[in-house]
Amino acid sequence: MSVLLEARNLEKSYRLGRGRVLHAVSGVSLQVRKGEALALVGESGCGKSTLGRTLIGLTQPTSGKVLFDGQEISGLSDRAMRPWRARMQMVFQDSSAAFNPRRTVGESLAEPLRIHRRHGVRERVAELLDQVGLSQSVAGRFPHEFSGGQRQRLNIARALALGPELLVADEPVSALDVSVQAQIVNLFGDLRASLGVACIFISHDLSVVRQMADRIAVMYLGSIVEEGNGLNVLDRPAHPYTKALLDAVPRPDRALPPPLQGDVPSPVNPPSGCRFHTRCPIAQPRCATERPVLQPSGEGRQVACHYPL
Amino acid sequence: MDAEQLLDIQGLKLNLPDGTRLLEGVSLRLNAGEALGVVGESGSGKSLTAMSVMGLLPGLKASGSILFSGQELVNLPDKVMRKLRGARIAMIFQDPMTAFLPVRSIGAQIDEQIRLHHRVSRREARARTVQLLERMGVPDPAMAAKRYPHQLSGGLRQRAMIAMALSCTPALLIADEPTTALDVTVQAQILTLLREIREEGAGVMLITHDMGVVAQACTHVAVMYSGLVVENGPVRDVLDRPLHPYTQALLAAIPPLDGPRPERLPTISGQPPTPDNRPTGCVFAPRCSFVRSECAVRPPLTEIEEGRRVACVLYAA
Numbered sequence: 001m002s003v004l005l006e007a008r009n010l011e012k013s014y015r016l017g018r019g020r021v022l023h024a025v026s027g028v029s030l031q032v033r034k035g036e037a038l039a040l041v042g043e044s045g046c047g048k049s050t051l052g053r054t055l056i057g058l059t060q061p062t063s064g065k066v067l068f069d070g071q072e073i074s075g076l077s078d079r080a081m082r083p084w085r086a087r088m089q090m091v092f093q094d095s096s097a098a099f100n101p102r103r104t105v106g107e108s109l110a111e112p113l114r115i116h117r118r119h120g121v122r123e124r125v126a127e128l129l130d131q132v133g134l135s136q137s138v139a140g141r142f143p144h145e146f147s148g149g150q151r152q153r154l155n156i157a158r159a160l161a162l163g164p165e166l167l168v169a170d171e172p173v174s175a176l177d178v179s180v181q182a183q184i185v186n187l188f189g190d191l192r193a194s195l196g197v198a199c200i201f202i203s204h205d206l207s208v209v210r211q212m213a214d215r216i217a218v219m220y221l222g223s224i225v226e227e228g229n230g231l232n233v234l235d236r237p238a239h240p241y242t243k244a245l246l247d248a249v250p251r252p253d254r255a256l257p258p259p260l261q262g263d264v265p266s267p268v269n270p271p272s273g274c275r276f277h278t279r280c281p282i283a284q285p286r287c288a289t290e291r292p293v294l295q296p297s298g299e300g301r302q303v304a305c306h307y308p309l
Numbered sequence: 310m311d312a313e314q315l316l317d318i319q320g321l322k323l324n325l326p327d328g329t330r331l332l333e334g335v336s337l338r339l340n341a342g343e344a345l346g347v348v349g350e351s352g353s354g355k356s357l358t359a360m361s362v363m364g365l366l367p368g369l370k371a372s373g374s375i376l377f378s379g380q381e382l383v384n385l386p387d388k389v390m391r392k393l394r395g396a397r398i399a400m401i402f403q404d405p406m407t408a409f410l411p412v413r414s415i416g417a418q419i420d421e422q423i424r425l426h427h428r429v430s431r432r433e434a435r436a437r438t439v440q441l442l443e444r445m446g447v448p449d450p451a452m453a454a455k456r457y458p459h460q461l462s463g464g465l466r467q468r469a470m471i472a473m474a475l476s477c478t479p480a481l482l483i484a485d486e487p488t489t490a491l492d493v494t495v496q497a498q499i500l501t502l503l504r505e506i507r508e509e510g511a512g513v514m515l516i517t518h519d520m521g522v523v524a525q526a527c528t529h530v531a532v533m534y535s536g537l538v539v540e541n542g543p544v545r546d547v548l549d550r551p552l553h554p555y556t557q558a559l560l561a562a563i564p565p566l567d568g569p570r571p572e573r574l575p576t577i578s579g580q581p582p583t584p585d586n587r588p589t590g591c592v593f594a595p596r597c598s599f600v601r602s603e604c605a606v607r608p609p610l611t612e613i614e615e616g617r618r619v620a621c622v623l624y625a626a
Contacts, residue, residue: 043492043493043494044463044492147580148351149580177350177351177518178350178518178520178559178562178563179350179558179559179562179576179577180350180580181562182562182563182564182574182575182576182577183576185564185574186573186574186576189572189573204492204493206493206566207563207564207565207566208564210564210565210566210570211564211565211570211571211574231570234566234567235567244494245493245494246566247497248493248494248496248497249493249521249566250493250496250497250500250519250521250522250524250525250526251521251524251525251566252520252521252523252524252548252560253524253548255525256497256500256501256525258501259494259497259498259501260494260497261498263462263464263465263495264492
């Protein structure tokens with residue numbers, strides 16, 4: 001499959017005043033092929049949401065490039081970006097904040113179609129509702145009349161309105177109850193199969209990610225520490241951080257191993273060398289001074305660790 | 310080996326002023342040294358049950374019985390309840406940012422709580438605060454006590470809140486989604502802490518929607534659905550061999566973290582009923598795949614084996 005989206009050495013930093021700089025994303029390179037689902041996982045503050053927004057052009061990178069279908073889209077003006085927006089869309093976590101409460105959902109679904117001057121708006125809205133498993137008759141209702149799960153379906157329908165080739169979904173199921181979460185996870189699977197749309201899922205929930213993604217990129221303090229086939233990465237993690245994340249997930253079937261100590265260090269003042277060395281159970285002296293780079297380690301996997309597992 | 314019965318809730322009902330019934334008759338038991346996980350989806354009534362024990366439901370009409378160490382809590386006068394709350398029963402919440410006043414240091418707030426229930430000097434109170442923070446695994450506790458809530462990380466704030474809750478060594482600790490807002494690595498630290506608190510003899514009631522959290526931190530579990538307990542029992546028994554169709558469906562809907570990846574996840578069709586629209590029979594019947602004619606009569610929560618109760622006609626003798 002050909003490459004749809006590519007990031008080259010992406011950096012995003014924010015000036016905080018008094019000379020302090022927060023490096024939200026540092027040196028990230030990745031590719032998403034057509035129709036593929038990539039998951040960005042990591043703890044809060046690891047830069048996964050910032051990376052998602054930068055990839056889709058909602059935030060401009062400080063340096064580095066984003067290419068969509070082979071053409072650079074980073075640095076484009078809002079006007080120049082407009083035709084590209086139809087090809088990539090975002091699905092946000094909080095579906096109740098994503099809709100105008102005073103408009104019917106039909107009007108909200110029609111809005112992107114009108115802005116992009118598409119024809120057959122009414123038919124398209126009906127088709128979208130059908131694709132996300134809602135009855136066409138709900139178009140005249142208001143957002144508050146829907147449950148959380150139904151609103152997330154509407155949220156997805158709106159993102160699909162212009163027929164995008166890429167969806168970026170930031171925690172699309174984490175606000176939902178388990179039984180509803182399973183419905184939305186299945187819906188994404190169905191949509192990928194029927195529409196061939198590529199997806200980037202941003203999530204902290206490893207079991208959800210395992211179900212939804214073909215590939216997984218694990219982030220820690222702004223950088224990717226491990227990346228590869230989803231099942232391989234989660235079943236046989238190579239980076240100690242990936243393993244620690246997996247070990248910390250409470251499971252019904254086995255006791256938790258001793259947890260990782262401490263908190264994620266501040267991205268304003270990240271540790272030297274390998275950024276994970278302050279919490280790593282197998283850190284060596286070398287890890288405090290020399291920063292490991294992302295290197296291939298077989299099975300199409302890449303790991304940034306001096307001593308991979 | 311009869312453990313001391315700490316909490317015995319029988320047929321707890323809660324009504325809104327307009328008569329809408331929020332809890333339909335909840336029954337739960339908790340012994341000292343045990344941790345009871347109360348699980349269920351949003352709106353199932355798990356937080357309302359916890360708040361009833363705390364006596365924090367102004368404007369709602371409660372009936373039934375909540376026995377705490379033999380003392381009836383339902384309709385207990387506010388003045389009496391206030392003495393229990395904080396001292397004998399303490400609660401921690403999902404968001405520690407709202408549990409602490411933002412304009413005072415966390416140490417000052419824990420000191421205040423200690424001095425409210427015990428006659429000790431400021432200095433003694435602070436010494437106890439620092440000791441508590443240290444026990445909760447807060448690094449440099451004397452320094453941390455001087456910090457304001459916003460200066461601490463989420464995990465440290467949660468530890469500080471637990472320290473505050475434990476400041477008067479309560480017999481019962483109620484934790485409402487204490488780790489939901491935390492990252493998994495920090496969550497694991499807090500769950501370990503909760504397990505230690507239980508092992509030291511307190512009773513813990515843990516409200517959560519996460520079956521994994523229950524498995525890690527609890528000895529027993531009660532599954533709630535639409536204002537009722539539909540199943541309860543020892544945590545291993547319920548998770549390994551769920552009896553109620555709702556518990557079974559809930560466990561099946563969790564995507565697996567190892568083993569083969571299913572093509573699709575099993576789902577529960579439809580949605581839970583709203584309180585004003587609850588079926589008269591089994592509350593789960595409209596979504597249940599085993600539904601039969603007997604389900605038109607609501608099944609009582611019945612003990613079917615030692616310590617295991619389930620409310621389902623499939624297990625009627």
